[in-house]
Amino acid sequence: DVKVTQSSRYLVKRTGEKVFLECVQDMDHENMFWYRQDPGLGLRLIYFSYDVKMKEKGDIPEGYSVSREKKERFSLILESASTNQTSMYLCASRGDRHISRGYTFGSGTRLTVV
């Protein structure tokens, strides 16, 4: 099975810090996604990538950036963390040849900004 690994389960950061969330998938998937999930708001797409060095804005990209230097790794960057970025962050991947399962998600990173 495809495995999507997020580097941290829990993070606590201070306001104004630059924060890196890392995601690695092991099945050569072309497509990778970053979501945040908040109670009552569901999953909201931040950024996604269809290929190495390629990125597209999702629905809520403000305050975030991404990096995809290698196919298996997709990083989410909070340029200057703020308290309203406290959330559960979920990474997902999907292969062009494996559409039947939709996304494969990582376990999530619970980020608290104080």
Add this chain to the structure above:
Amino acid sequence: EDQVTQSPEALRLQEGESSSLNCSYTVSGLRGLFWYRQDPGKGPEFLFTLYSAGEEKEKERLKATLTKKESFLHITAPKPEDSATYLCAVQGSGAGSYQLTFGKGTKLSVIP
């Protein structure tokens, strides 16, 4: 724009009390409807994919069905371990067709 609405937002069932969760959708050219299960503090896990109206899929106490406008997740004789949030998502044939559009989920609690 693709849209997914799930109802109810939350559902409490007694153990053994069967029920259904609803997922209503509007999509330009449905390429797939997906059901996921999410346990607290974890990422969603894949359950089913449905492609066309009339299709059904089953797994243990869960059965997913699909019509042209909605999908149902039927839970038969649920157990406490079925407690989770169930997410529905669709993939349309429009631009960015590898993206899924998610509903907000139904939080299911099964009481012993």
